[in-house]
Amino acid sequence: MMQNRKPTFLLLAFFMFWFTGAGAFQLTGSAEISILTCSPGDEAYSVYGHSAIRVHDPALQYDLVFNYGIFDFSSSNFVWRFAKGQTDYLLGATKFRSFLAEYINDERSVFEQQLNLTQAEKQKIFDFLLWNAAPENRVYRYNFFFDNCASRVRDVIAQNVEGGIEYTDEASGKTLRDLIHDYQQPLQWLNFGNDFLVGAEADRKATLQEEMFLPDYVMKHFASAQRVDNGQPIVAASQVLYQAPKHNLKVSILTSPFSVFLLLFLVVLLLSLGEFKRGKLKPALDFTLFFVSGFAGIFVGWFVLFSEHPAMSPNYNLLWLFPLNAVFAFLWLKKKWRPALKYYHLVISVWWILFIVAGSFLPQKFHPVFFLMTGMFLIRPVLHSINILKNKSVY
Numbered sequence: 001m002m003q004n005r006k007p008t009f010l011l012l013a014f015f016m017f018w019f020t021g022a023g024a025f026q027l028t029g030s031a032e033i034s035i036l037t038c039s040p041g042d043e044a045y046s047v048y049g050h051s052a053i054r055v056h057d058p059a060l061q062y063d064l065v066f067n068y069g070i071f072d073f074s075s076s077n078f079v080w081r082f083a084k085g086q087t088d089y090l091l092g093a094t095k096f097r098s099f100l101a102e103y104i105n106d107e108r109s110v111f112e113q114q115l116n117l118t119q120a121e122k123q124k125i126f127d128f129l130l131w132n133a134a135p136e137n138r139v140y141r142y143n144f145f146f147d148n149c150a151s152r153v154r155d156v157i158a159q160n161v162e163g164g165i166e167y168t169d170e171a172s173g174k175t176l177r178d179l180i181h182d183y184q185q186p187l188q189w190l191n192f193g194n195d196f197l198v199g200a201e202a203d204r205k206a207t208l209q210e211e212m213f214l215p216d217y218v219m220k221h222f223a224s225a226q227r228v229d230n231g232q233p234i235v236a237a238s239q240v241l242y243q244a245p246k247h248n249l250k251v252s253i254l255t256s257p258f259s260v261f262l263l264l265f266l267v268v269l270l271l272s273l274g275e276f277k278r279g280k281l282k283p284a285l286d287f288t289l290f291f292v293s294g295f296a297g298i299f300v301g302w303f304v305l306f307s308e309h310p311a312m313s314p315n316y317n318l319l320w321l322f323p324l325n326a327v328f329a330f331l332w333l334k335k336k337w338r339p340a341l342k343y344y345h346l347v348i349s350v351w352w353i354l355f356i357v358a359g360s361f362l363p364q365k366f367h368p369v370f371f372l373m374t375g376m377f378l379i380r381p382v383l384h385s386i387n388i389l390k391n392k393s394v395y
Contacts, residue, residue: 025130026123031057032114033122035153036065036099037219039109039244040183044190046108048183049215051150053157054096054112055126063096066129069149071142085308089142089149091133100241109244113222115157116236125160132156145176145202145310150215157222163229167221171208176201176311177365179211185251192257195367196296197303199315203365257369265376276383283338286380287329293377294326316364320355320374322348345384352378 038050052067070092103110117125131137142148158165172179177198184191211217225234253259268289275281301323304313328344331337352374359366 025126027055027057027119027126028059029119030059031055031062031119031122031126033117033125034115035113035157035218035222036241037111037113037215038103041106041108042186042247044187046106047187047190048180049150051153051215051218052099053125053129053153055129056096064093065096065099066133067092067094067099067149068140068152084306085143085310085312087142088139090138090140091129091152092138093133104242107244107247110241111219112239112241113219113235114237114239116227116232116234117161121161125156128156128160143310145210145213148213150218151213154209154212154218154222157234161227161234163227165225165234166228167208167225169208169221169224171206171211172217173205174211175203175365176206176210177203179206179214179217183214188251188256192367192369195365195370196300196317197309197315198311199304199313199317200362200364201311201313203363257367258372261369261372261376265372265379268376268379272379272383276386281380281383281387283333286332286384289377289380290325290329290332293321294323294329297321297323298326314364316362317366317370319362320352320359320370320377342384342388345381346388349378349381349385352381
């Protein structure tokens with residue numbers, strides 16, 4: 001739903017100046033307005049697909065695509081602003097031929113839904129797009145679930161049709177998390193990372209309107225939608241502008257999050273059992289595991305407290321990722337403090353075991369690997385707890 005490219009603002013400015021200098025640019029009776037839906041790509045920013053609006057007037061040889069998915073990765077503080085949920089996207093315009101050629105080059109299918117609109121509605125939508133694309137109006141605050149390239153296309157059309165639009169089919173019944181999982185599965189680490197940051201709010205069922213944050217669902221629901229004023233379909237005709245060849249994106253089991261953390265789990269288990277049998281649990285591995293779990297908690301907690309992205313809070317991942325663990329990790333390195341701090345192992349062991357047992361009943365869906373990670377973090381405090389319960393003085 002994003003495009004890291006610069007729109008043809010000079011082209012748009014030319015059209016606006018040429019046709020609006022002496023008055024409004026009037027579309028002819030041959031003009032058509034369409035929704036363009038582009039299939040997902042292989043990159044993280046394109047994995048959800050893309051939506052845009054095409055305005056085509058053959059009589060005037062006018063054919064532009066209005067695109068709400070423009071962002072500039074090179075802009076100042078982009079990564080920081082994106083993390084805080086303060087990313088500004090903008091509306092740009094591109095020649096249709098250039099737009100289509102780019103997706104053909106990327107081997108991403110492009111579908112067109114020509115809309116059933118009156119001449120007045122076509123003009124109203126076009127006038128709005130020209131106004132919205134002006135330098136002083138084109139920027140908007142991007143919101144992944146609720147305000148993006150797809151939802152903007154939905155709203156521009158629906159809000160400029162006389163009487164509005166009625167969607168006649170039903171919502172998928174999926175949660176917001178399920179919806180993005182459908183697209184992220186080939187990119188397993190993206191799926192894994194998103195589940196860290198996206199909280200419980202994403203685990204409620206999406207309404208029909210809400211699931212149209214995804215371009216495919218805009219196309220799906222518009223395909224059966226009707227005009228309220230006369231009951232006619234809002235889509236007059238549909239066509240495939242480009243059908244991309246099928247991509248069989250290979251998913252490597254060996255480099256998946258599950259495989260990587262299973263290997264780490266086994267390494268930690270073998271090292272820990274070896275140290276336990278020798279009667280000495282070295283603090284280095286304790287420090288590493290507690291610091292990692294604590295730092296991850298600080299990272300997630302920052303998004304909960306400071307990010308404006310939707311569905312960041314509440315985030316029940318903080319039940320197994322404790323920011324306090326990072327502090328404990330440094331204190332545990334001090335040998336003189338270990339006798340007093342050792343009972344923390346008992347407390348954290350009980351808590352992590354409770355999470356593993358009860359995690360599936362919490363109002364948030366956890367990535368399966370999170371339970372494996374919790375088990376890995378649990379190994380050390382459990383072995384320390386055994387020593388404590390046996391009254392072994394090993395500190």
